[in-house]
Amino acid sequence: xxxxxxxxxxxxxxxxxxxxxxxxxxxxxxxxxxxxxxxxxxxxxxxxxxxxxxxxxxxxxxxxxxxxxxxxxxxxxxxxxxxxxxxxxxxxxxxxxxxxxxxxxxxxxxxxxxxxxxxxxxxxxxxxxxxxxxxxxxxxxxxxxxxxxxxxxxxxxxxxxxxxxxxxxxxxxxxxxxxxxxxxxxxxxxxxxxxxxxxxxxxxxxxxxxxxxxxxxxxxxxxxxxxxxxxxxxxxxxxxxxxxxxxxxxxxxxxxxxxxxxxxxxxxxxxxxxxxxxxxxxxxxxxxxxxxxxxxxxxxxxxxxxxxxxxxxxxxxxxxxxxxxxxxxxxxxxxxxxxxxxxxxxxxxxxxxxxxxxxxxxxxxxxxxxxxxxxxxxxxxxxxxxxxxxxxxxxxxxxxxxxxxxxxxxxxxxxxxxxxxxxxxxxxxxxxxxxxxxxxxxxxxxxxxxxxxxxxxxxxxxxxxxxxxxxxxxxxxxxxxxxxxxxxxxxxxxxxxxxxxxxxxxxx
Amino acid sequence: xxxxxxxxxxxxxxxxxxxxxxxxxxxxxxxxxxxxxxxxxxxxxxxxxxxxxxxxxxxxxxxxxxxxxxxxxxxxxxxxxxxxxxxxxxxxxxxxxxxxxxxxxxxxxxxxxxxxxxxxxxxxxxx
Numbered sequence: 001x002x003x004x005x006x007x008x009x010x011x012x013x014x015x016x017x018x019x020x021x022x023x024x025x026x027x028x029x030x031x032x033x034x035x036x037x038x039x040x041x042x043x044x045x046x047x048x049x050x051x052x053x054x055x056x057x058x059x060x061x062x063x064x065x066x067x068x069x070x071x072x073x074x075x076x077x078x079x080x081x082x083x084x085x086x087x088x089x090x091x092x093x094x095x096x097x098x099x100x101x102x103x104x105x106x107x108x109x110x111x112x113x114x115x116x117x118x119x120x121x122x123x124x125x126x127x128x129x130x131x132x133x134x135x136x137x138x139x140x141x142x143x144x145x146x147x148x149x150x151x152x153x154x155x156x157x158x159x160x161x162x163x164x165x166x167x168x169x170x171x172x173x174x175x176x177x178x179x180x181x182x183x184x185x186x187x188x189x190x191x192x193x194x195x196x197x198x199x200x201x202x203x204x205x206x207x208x209x210x211x212x213x214x215x216x217x218x219x220x221x222x223x224x225x226x227x228x229x230x231x232x233x234x235x236x237x238x239x240x241x242x243x244x245x246x247x248x249x250x251x252x253x254x255x256x257x258x259x260x261x262x263x264x265x266x267x268x269x270x271x272x273x274x275x276x277x278x279x280x281x282x283x284x285x286x287x288x289x290x291x292x293x294x295x296x297x298x299x300x301x302x303x304x305x306x307x308x309x310x311x312x313x314x315x316x317x318x319x320x321x322x323x324x325x326x327x328x329x330x331x332x333x334x335x336x337x338x339x340x341x342x343x344x345x346x347x348x349x350x351x352x353x354x355x356x357x358x359x360x361x362x363x364x365x366x367x368x369x370x371x372x373x374x375x376x377x378x379x380x381x382x383x384x385x386x387x388x389x390x391x392x393x394x395x396x397x398x399x400x401x402x403x404x405x406x407x408x409x410x411x412x413x414x415x416x417x418x419x420x421x422x423x424x425x426x427x428x429x430x431x432x433x434x435x436x437x438x439x440x441x442x443x444x445x446x447x448x449x450x451x452x453x454x455x456x457x458x459x460x461x462x463x464x465x466x467x468x469x470x471x472x473x474x475x476x477x478x479x480x481x482x483x484x485x486x487x488x489x490x491x492x493x494x495x496x497x498x499x500x501x502x503x504x505x506x507x508x
Numbered sequence: 509x510x511x512x513x514x515x516x517x518x519x520x521x522x523x524x525x526x527x528x529x530x531x532x533x534x535x536x537x538x539x540x541x542x543x544x545x546x547x548x549x550x551x552x553x554x555x556x557x558x559x560x561x562x563x564x565x566x567x568x569x570x571x572x573x574x575x576x577x578x579x580x581x582x583x584x585x586x587x588x589x590x591x592x593x594x595x596x597x598x599x600x601x602x603x604x605x606x607x608x609x610x611x612x613x614x615x616x617x618x619x620x621x622x623x624x625x626x627x628x629x630x631x632x633x634x635x
Binding site: 012013016018020021022023024025026027039040041042056068069087089 | 515560615616618619620621622623624629631632633634
């Protein structure tokens with residue numbers, strides 16, 4: 001054993017080539033709360049990685065504040081060993097993360113180290129690329145318009161707030177309202193939407209409890225979704241530097257696949273905590289505080305992150321990066337600083353309301369306040385045909401609902417509308433971890449909107465929906481296949497669907 | 509908060525020292541400077557001021573300052589040889605850093621380093 005070690009040492013010494021050069025150095029003059037101040041290093045670049053030589057070990061730090069006579073750096077690793085007087089060296093490299101196909105199915109830190117206990121991500125022979133965490137968003141000419149749908153598997157979203165590939169759709173609501181559940185359902189659904197080539201999903205956990213992150217990973221694993229997903233984890237116990245870098249790491253991983261022609265979905269959960277971490281870092285770097293003590297460039301923090309979501313032109317590979325940022329509000333206040341910032345950046349929002357949640361409407365989506373700015377351009381023809389009048393009917397129902405509270409005497413037409421609205425609301429309810437393929441959504445919504453469920457009691461609607469889908473799968477699978485492959489509801493398919501639904505309802 | 513930033517003190521001191529014609533006037537300039545700092549109660553800034561002044565003067569006169577660190581005390585002959593090898597004009601300061609184990613570490617103007625020490629070599633080999 002000792003001979004093997006000696007031989008290894010001899011070989012290491014023999015192979016060593018010394019290239020002693022002058023290196024730029026600085027020294028730590030202040031250290032505290034994860035921030036160091038370095039003097040010297042006059043030619044340092046912004047966002048450059050430096051090495052702090054502390055106790056025989058090199059600790060990574062990120063240069064953030066380039067001042068006249070010193071540099072404020074953010075420590076990226078353990079901070080206890082660093083002390084004043086330690087020397088600091090440049091690496092002349094911007095912070096980047098190693099990305100390759102082997103990263104799929106893994107849980108990583110924002111610096112790219114594995115956290116799932118499955119060993120190193122990349123072997124020596126692997127093809128890896130170092131993707132910069134901070135990167136320029138694609139230019140206008142490199143993009144094309146968002147046309148292809150990204151099906152979430154959630155009926156209320158796919159029908160009325162459709163999300164397209166390359167879009168940014170914000171999920172906003174109070175705590176414990178189902179924001180993460182929507183994102184996880186979307187990730188799980190991708191394996192059904194396109195089983196041969198599912199969209200690559202990246203879930204970025206910022207400042208969450210480790211138990212919650214572990215539960216999410218287990219949920220993805222049990223639903224066979226981890227194989228095409230990556231989890232970037234910056235739990236609550238990690239330093240603010242990791243919370244700050246995690247979304248950028250997620251975007252960098254997504255860009256690697258996007259630039260190779262793949263479709264990618266990145267979920268940022270959540271950007272409120274990301275803003276808190278950036279505020280903490282900025283205050284420690286003594287940057288002047290603005291509104292609510294956030295630094296002046298808090299908008300730019302999120303805009304430059306979210307602008308990296310794009311649908312690339314064919315010349316640039318045709319890939320896409322769709323972003324689902326999540327923001328947590330306090331008591332439903334969407335008018336506060338960070339929510340309004342992110343709402344103005346994204347291409348729409350999915351607003352979840354506590355009142356609806358406690359009334360039993362889950363997902364607790366507020367149809368009035370939710371919007372997708374891409375709209376039906378990101379819907380299949382079949383869904384457009386079927387769900388075209390859904391939003392209007394539900395809006396009318398909401399108005400009538402308020403009216404009915406004051407007057408019990410209503411005419412037949414109004415009663416019918418109210419009943420239809422209630423039925424539609426029941427149809428749009430969906431259990432969590434039960435995403436539905438879009439062709440089944442089309443069938444169910446077609447039945448509901450054409451009055452096939454009108455004669456049912458409200459408590460019978462859900463079971464009728466399930467039985468209808470079973471019936472269609474058993475006796476009319478070809479109709480569902482037709483809708484799935486063509487994405488359209490042509491005359492013949494519509495007639496076949498109508499016949500199948502009528503057949504089914506006559507037996508109820 | 510100091511009355512003036514150490515850089516401002518250093519620029520003023522550096523300018524005046526640069527203009528002083530002989531060592532006696534330099535000493536007088538320094539005495540007056542210390543009185544001023546005491547009057548402003550900015551004694552805490554003196555260390556930083558000295559550092560910036562040194563950098564200012566080195567830059568002004570185009571000189572370089574070298575700090576040579578070794579693991580053990582060097583002999584006179586060794587120091588002469590090292591001084592001759594560093595062919596540029598400037599001051600040489602000598603420091604002892606046992607953690608280098610062997611070899612030398614040369615720092616130029618506080619912001620460039622040539623590390624020829626044994627500890628650095630071991631670090632590069634095994635990290």
